[in-house]
Amino acid sequence: MPFFSILEYSDSENGELFMNTYAVFKADNYEDEVLFETVSKHFEAHDIKSKIPHGAKVLLKPNLVADKDAAFSVTTNPRFVFAIIKYLKQIGVEDITVADCPGGALLLFSEMVDVYEKTGYSFLSEFAMLNTDFESSDVASPNGSVNPKFNIINAISDADYIINVPKLKTHNMTCITAGVKNLFGSIPGLQKPAFHAKYPAIKDFSNMLVELAQTVKPDFTIVDAIDIMEGNGPTNGKKRHLGLTFSSCDVFGLDAFILELLGIHEDLVATVSASKQKGLINRHGEKIGDTDFKIDKPILLPASFSATSGLGKLTAKTKTLAEKAVAAVLMSYPQMNENCVLCKKCIVTCPKRALKIENKKIVLNKKLCIGCLCCDEVCPNGAVDIKKKIKTR
Ligand code: SF4
Ligand code: SF4
Structure with missing residues (x-):
């Protein structure tokens, strides 16, 4: 159909x-x-x-x-x-x-x-x-x-x-x-x-x-x-x-x-x-x-979705349930890498004021972070790695 x-x-x-x-x-x-x-x-x-x-x-x-x-x-x-x-x-x-x-x-x-x-x-x-x-x-x-x-x-x-x-x-x-x-x-x-x-x-x-x-x-x-x-x-x-x-x-x-x-x-x-x-x-x-287009290999999803996209071997029904369960307990959070030049764009943008500079490094207050990843979006240097932690979002 x-x-x-x-x-x-x-x-x-x-x-x-x-x-x-x-x-x-x-x-x-x-x-x-x-x-x-x-x-x-x-x-x-x-x-x-x-x-x-x-x-x-x-x-x-x-x-x-x-x-x-x-x-x-x-x-x-x-x-x-x-x-x-x-x-x-x-x-x-x-x-x-x-x-x-x-x-x-x-x-x-x-x-x-x-x-x-x-x-x-x-x-x-x-x-x-x-x-x-x-x-x-x-x-x-x-x-x-x-x-x-x-x-x-x-x-x-x-x-x-x-x-x-x-x-x-x-x-x-x-x-x-x-x-x-x-x-x-x-x-x-x-x-x-x-x-x-x-x-x-x-x-x-x-x-x-x-x-x-x-x-x-x-x-x-x-x-x-x-x-x-x-x-x-x-x-x-x-x-x-x-x-x-x-x-x-x-x-x-x-x-x-x-x-x-x-x-x-x-x-x-x-x-x-x-x-x-x-x-x-x-x-x-x-x-x-061109509706007959067929994609040659799946689109690679973001790391924040990797836990759900890795469920390919499950049946469609089980996969949907598993995806929902995984999404309910995993939250993404940022971890700054060596590309960071301390430009502070992420600090200014963070809606929860969860980032600050300490000892010439960006430090995250995980208790404040809501996992929105705005910091990653504004980072001009690809300096934000996305990690997972268990928390209901
Ligand atoms: S926006 Fe990127 S480069 Fe700038 S301070 Fe934040 S992590 Fe570092
Ligand atoms: S994920 Fe959102 S709340 Fe957490 S540090 Fe980045 S911008 Fe702030």
């Missing part, structure tokens, strides 16, 4: 009926010609041209979590974003802004310019506005059972049409980051670690992320999975060539579609589990494109 079937759903705001479509197209590399052709196929598959209002302020939300060169596969590749901008220009869109709020402390104008420089985005300023303003406003969460409102950077909340442009990566907390998790960058600076402190349990944190996605409500999501990150993502894993791109107007169903194609169990990815429990993954829609 196919995973998805064709069904229409109603857009609650304007009452129009749309078909949920989930697209996957192969793309071998980041050459401009290949990317433009691929991006065009995605936009045309969903007839995005007819959906962007005339004169709309269009916002592109890539993943710029850290100031790393595109070669590390930490950020959405700038050539991918360039292809999207070129396509938008071709269909007559003039007002295009690129915005994300990287991890760690609230950035100054000059620091964000530096992020654009180091990630290879600077050249895009010729074709679109690169946002450097992190002024934010409260936006009511329409389904806010966890959070009634979110403080979102104005560049995103003021846009008329939002295009979510994630990088597909592993993630030490949510296992995989794709469409839903990418929207966490809508929250300014150190408010992000504060959310980790507020929701230390993965389930609660993921419920918050899903409500945030319902609040930001991206109109279209197009995923850069040409080179992905596996292992200890989202910033310190290894680059792997996958050669795929994904898209949909339904960000929740798209994440589930990606996992299905890559053979990753949905229950391992907390954001997809949370979306499923809220009834947001309705399995309805049409799968199009």
Whole structure:
């Protein structure tokens, strides 16, 4: 039985009926010609041209979590974003802004310019506005059972049409980051670690992320999975060539579609589990494109998930039960290695003030640590090893 079937759903705001479509197209590399052709196929598959209002302020939300060169596969590749901008220009869109709020402390104008420089985005300023303003406003969460409102950077909340442009990566907390998790960058600076402190349990944190996605409500999501990150993502894993791109107007169903194609169990990815429990993954829609793709070897999951991913010899049912039991008692915690240069980014970012410098070393207070691994996410040097300890998270 196919995973998805064709069904229409109603857009609650304007009452129009749309078909949920989930697209996957192969793309071998980041050459401009290949990317433009691929991006065009995605936009045309969903007839995005007819959906962007005339004169709309269009916002592109890539993943710029850290100031790393595109070669590390930490950020959405700038050539991918360039292809999207070129396509938008071709269909007559003039007002295009690129915005994300990287991890760690609230950035100054000059620091964000530096992020654009180091990630290879600077050249895009010729074709679109690169946002450097992190002024934010409260936006009511329409389904806010966890959070009634979110403080979102104005560049995103003021846009008329939002295009979510994630990088597909592993993630030490949510296992995989794709469409839903990418929207966490809508929250300014150190408010992000504060959310980790507020929701230390993965389930609660993921419920918050899903409500945030319902609040930001991206109109279209197009995923850069040409080179992905596996292992200890989202910033310190290894680059792997996958050669795929994904898209949909339904960000929740798209994440589930990606996992299905890559053979990753949905229950391992907390954001997809949370979306499923809220009834947001309705399995309805049409799968199009290179859907016959078969992955040659499994995606290497982060060390924080290694205990669960090593249960491959068990039957599917036993494996699910075992995964849940293991996840319930094991918590990840950081241990700094010899790559540490004492830059203090992890100390500033830690939501529980669990890190300090003692005798020229970063020392962890394990009693305070909640295992959010924000320290690993902001570390520019791969100086955080992930260890396990027994504790219910
Ligand atoms: S662990 Fe990383 S972020 Fe923390 S001080 Fe060392 S180098 Fe900086
Ligand atoms: S030390 Fe790292 S994992 Fe522990 S609470 Fe702080 S940021 Fe999170």
